[in-house]
Amino acid sequence: MDETDWGLTAIDGADAAKYELFTEKNGFGDGDTLTGKRVAARDLELKAAVMDAGRNAELRQRAKRFFNPKYTYRVYLTYMGTTVWVEAELEAFQAPSKQIDLPQEFSVYFLATDPYWKSVDDFGQDIAAITPRWGFPYMDHPDYGVLVDIANFERSVNFIYDGDAPSYPVITLTADDRVTNPKIVNGSAFVRLIDELEKGDVVELSTRPPRIEKNGQNVLNKVDRSSNFAGLAMQPGTNVYRYEADYGDNSLHVVIRYYKQYLGV
Secondary structure, three states: OEOOOEEEEEEEOOOOOOEEEEEEEOOOOOOEEEEEEEEOOEEEEEEEEEOOHHHHHHHHHHHHHHOOOOOEEEEEEEEOOEEEEEEEEEEEEEOOOOOOOOOOEEEEEEEEOOOOEEEOOOEEEEOOOEEEOOOOOOOOEOOOEOOOEEEOOOOEEEEEEOOOOOEOOEEEEEEOOOEEOOEEEEOOEEEEEOOEEOOOOEEEEEEOOEEEEEOOEEOHHHEOOOOOOHHHOEOOEEEEEEEEOOEOHHHEEEEEEEOOEEOOO
16 A cells, blocks of 8 residues: 555554453542553554556455455554554455445555564574674784684673563574584573584574474473473663583574564554
8 A cells, every 4th residue: 555556544453452450449448459551453544545546446356355354464654764564364344335436545544463463574693603804904912913703702792672562582593513502691581502513503582472393393391390381581771691511602603583463563
């Protein structure tokens, strides 16, 4: 609906999510007691009109075929220079019958069970990355030689996260050699895999829903029982992620990828 075939005429439900508060009436005294609060699922309504009434029949048929309850949709919205997206299910589609020489219109209604808008780019960083430093012009110090690269020996990275709500990253570990019991840490929370990795093994860890696979095979049964997947969520502000292993941590590459999440547009 970018004013090529259809133009967006109205949008409702994109600016902010709905908030729900749960209370109980006090048995003694005035007022209520707050028992919980949450961000509810997002209802999104879009309205559009045909840009060229001469294409009414063609575009109306295409729209009716496109909006199908058997599909799950990813809705992208660009507003004031920022593009975000949300996954949603189709709740309703209406294309009212009207005078055929007038621009055709439709309304479409979505339900996003995950109410947060997400950034288009998934941001990522390799905690174990080596930063190249050898450039031109070539400089060779007579005593210290030349600086070729810088390795991250601390095996940790600070992420400054400016989203509105926690983001649940996907973390990929790749072994260059044998590694024993790799562990990902964020603050006091961690997830530790009790297993041996050989050269070329790839472990993918998803924090929500909790999932961990080694070379595509589920290894959730090999996770340390003290592990906390939810604790690896990226919180608004500064997050410090690091990795460890009982043996071979210098043979690991650890990449953290995440979408920024926003309450509204």
